[in-house]
Amino acid sequence: MDQVVLEDVLTQLRTALEVNDLISASSIIEALRPADQADLFWELDEEEQTALLPELNPADAADIFKELYDEDVVEIAEQLPLDTLVEIVNEMEPDEAADLLDDLEPEQAEAVLAKLKEAPEVKSLAHYPDDSAGGLMTSAYLTLWRRMTAQQAIDTIRDWRPDEETIYYLFVTDRLKRLLGVINLRQLIVADPATPIAEIMDTDVVYVYIDTDQEECADLMQRYDLLALPVVDENKVLLGVITIDDLVDVIQDEASEDIQRLGGAEPLDRGYLDTSILAITRKRIGWLLLLFITATLTGLVMDSFQDELAAMVALGIFIPMLIGTGGNAGSQTTATIIRAMALGDVDWHDAWHVCLHEIGIGLVLGLGMAVVTYGLAIIWVKDHQLALTVAVSIFGIVLWATGAGSLLPLLAARLGIDPTVVSGPVMSTMVDATGLFIYFTIARIILGL
C-alpha cells in the first residue's frame, strides 16, 4: 500500500522538478513522514537534491538527514552552501549534529561550528566515540528539582515544549546536577498536582557511564523496558540521555554486523544497492583471500596422505561429504553460541558448562550421523571396512566440530576479538583441515593403509 503511494508521489515530485518548480516540489516533500521524505529524496539525482535542499524547511531537511545513511549525508553536505548547511544542522539534535560534524572534512566542520547556535553543546558531544553511551546520548533533555510539585513540573514542561523523544522520562537532579531520581510523564499526570516531585520520583535509577559500550546500553534498556537511559560521569553528574529510537537502531545495526560477519564479509556502511560493486568487493576480498590461504592447510593434509588416496581412490568420494558435515555441525554450534552471547545468556564464565553441553550434543548427533552414514556407505561402496571408516570418521568430526565450535566464539570474546569474526567461514576452514586429518588417520587404522 505504502509502496504504491510513494511511487505516485515520486512521479509528481519529478514532474515539479523538471519544470524547476521548487516550491511545489518542497511542499510535496513536506507533506510526508520523515522516513518517506528520506526515501523519496534518495531517489533524486544529486543535482536535484542539492537544488531542493535550500528550499525545504530546515527542520524537514534535518529529519531527512537523520533517516539517510551517514555516508550519504556527508556526500550531500559537501555540495551545499554553508548557510543552508548551518540552518539544517541547527535543527538537528545535538548528538546527531556532533556525529555529522565528526564525519565531515575538518575545514567544513570548523566553518559550520563557527556559525552554529549550540556550538558548545555540539562540540562537547563530538569527543565521544559513536558506539559509546557518550556518542549516543543527546544533551537536549529536561531536568526537574526535587522540591517542585507535580503541577509545577507539568507547567515547566509546557513552557519548554520538548521534542517527543526526550519527554517521557524526566530526571531529577540536585544543584550540582547529580542524578537523584527519575519520574515518568505518566506518574506526573496521575499524581495529585500538589505532591512534591521527591515523593513521586523513583530513586532506583538505571544509568550508564559516558564510556559504556552501545551494546551494553541496548541490553539494559531492553532488559528493564526503558524508554530513556541517563548517562552520568564518575560523580553521578547527569551528562545526557539516550532515547529508545536510538536504541532500536543500535539493535538493528548490531544484528546486521553479526549476520554479515557470520557470512564472512565485513559489514556495509550503507544500503546494499547504494553500495558500489568495488566497495562491496573490498569488504569481501580480504576474508576470501585469507580463508583461501588458510585452506592450503587442507591441501597440505591431502598432499601428505597421497599414498593412501592412491591406494584407495574410493576414499576420495567421501571427502566433500565429511568436511561439509563437519563445517555444518560447527556452524550450527557457533551460530547458537554467538546469539546466546549477544543476548547475554552465556559468557566466558560459562565456557566449561557450554563445552560440556556441546560435547553431549556432539555425542548424540555424531552417533546418529554415524548410523545413517554407515547404512548409506555400505549400500554405495559395498565394503564393510570402508563404510566403518567413514562412519567412525563422521562421529569424530561431528564431535570435534561441535566442541571446537562452542569454545571458539567464547575464546575470541575473552581475547577481545569480535566472536562473529572467527565463526562461520573461519570455523569451516579450520574444521575442513582437521576433519581431513581425522578421516585419513582413522582410514590408516581401520583399513591398515
Next chain:
Amino acid sequence: MDQVVLEDVLTQLRTALEVNDLISASSIIEALRPADQADLFWELDEEEQTALLPELNPADAADIFKELYDEDVVEIAEQLPLDTLVEIVNEMEPDEAADLLDDLEPEQAEAVLAKLKEAPEVKSLAHYPDDSAGGLMTSAYLTLWRRMTAQQAIDTIRDWRPDEETIYYLFVTDRLKRLLGVINLRQLIVADPATPIAEIMDTDVVYVYIDTDQEECADLMQRYDLLALPVVDENKVLLGVITIDDLVDVIQDEASEDIQRLGGAEPLDRGYLDTSILAITRKRIGWLLLLFITATLTGLVMDSFQDELAAMVALGIFIPMLIGTGGNAGSQTTATIIRAMALGDVDWHDAWHVCLHEIGIGLVLGLGMAVVTYGLAIIWVKDHQLALTVAVSIFGIVLWATGAGSLLPLLAARLGIDPTVVSGPVMSTMVDATGLFIYFTIARIILGL
C-alpha cells in the same frame, strides 16, 4: 556491577528459603526490578519456585512470568494451584494472558478462563497467531473522543491510571470505535488546556490490520519511530495497540531466528543453557542429515570423475580449497542479501538489479582470486597447465557462487520460504557439488584428460 549484587541477593534468598522463611524470601524478590526478579527466580529449584509463587504479590509474579521464556512459564504454571495461577493471570496484560493460555494444556486453560476477571477480552485475543499484529496487540488502551478538551483528556488519564507502556499515544475514535487520529501525551500537556482534541490530534495515523505479520509491524514502528501502533479491522475499527516494548522483543527474536537458521539449525525456544541436550540435538539433526544426504551429490560428481582423479592425483589436492572458497563467496552474498531483505532495502522486484550487482562483484572477486590462486598453485605444483586449471576454476566458481547466492534468498522469499532456511549450509552444499563439476569440466578441457 549488576551481576555481583544479584549473586549476593541470591545467597540471601537461598538462606531464607532453607529455613522456609517465605515472607523474607518474597520481600527480597519484591525489592528488585522485574528482569532481575525473573533471573533470580529462575536460579531456584522447581520446588522452591512452586513454594514461593503463592507468597508473592500476584503483580510481581505476573512480571516474572513476562520475563521468563514461554516454555518455562508453562512448566511452572502446570505445578501451581489453580487459584494462585488465576490471581497471577489476572495481573497480566490481556495479550500476554492470551499467549499463556494458548500454551497451556486445554483443560487447565479452560479452568483458568472460567475464573478470570477479563475472560472475554483474553478469549478474543487468543484467536490470533502469536506472530501477527493480533497476537502482539493489547486490548488495554485508552481512547479519547474528538470533542474532549486537552484538560478533560488529562483528567480522564488521571482517573484511568493506565500502565506505563500504554499511555504515550492516545487514540481518538468516533462512536463506532473507528480510528480518527492519534495524539501523544506530550502534545496533550503542551497544548492549551481548553483546546479540543480534534484540533491537536494527528489524523495521518500509521496503522496495521489484525493479520499483519509481526515483522512488518516492527518495520513500520522502526521506520516511523513510533512508541505504539494501532491495530484495526477492515472497517478501521480500533481493536488493539502494539507497544514499543513488544516490538524490541520481536526485533531480537527475528534476529535470533535469522542467525540460527543461517547457521543451519532450527531456532531454540528458550535460553541456550536452559535447553536440554536432546532438545538442541532435535533442532539440529534434521538439517545435518538433509545436508549430508544432498552432499552425496558431491560424492556422485567425484565418482563420475574417478578416471580423471586417478590420471592426475594432484587434482585432488585443490578440491577442499576450491569448494571451500565457493561456499565462502556464496555465504558472503546470501548473508548480505538476507540482511538487506530484513531491513527492507531489497525485495523480489529488485532481483534483476541485485543479480547484476552480484555478477559485477563476482567478476572482480573472481579475477582477484584467480590471480592469487595461479601464483600459489604454480609455486606448489610447478605445472603451468594445472595451475591454470585451478585459477580458471576458481574464477568460474566464485562468479557462480555470488550469482546463485544472490538469487537463492530472493527466490525463496518469492516462493514463501524463509530465505534464511535456504542459505548458509544449503547454499554451501549446492555450491560444493556444482563447484566440483565446474572444476573437473575445466580440467578436462585444459588438461585434456
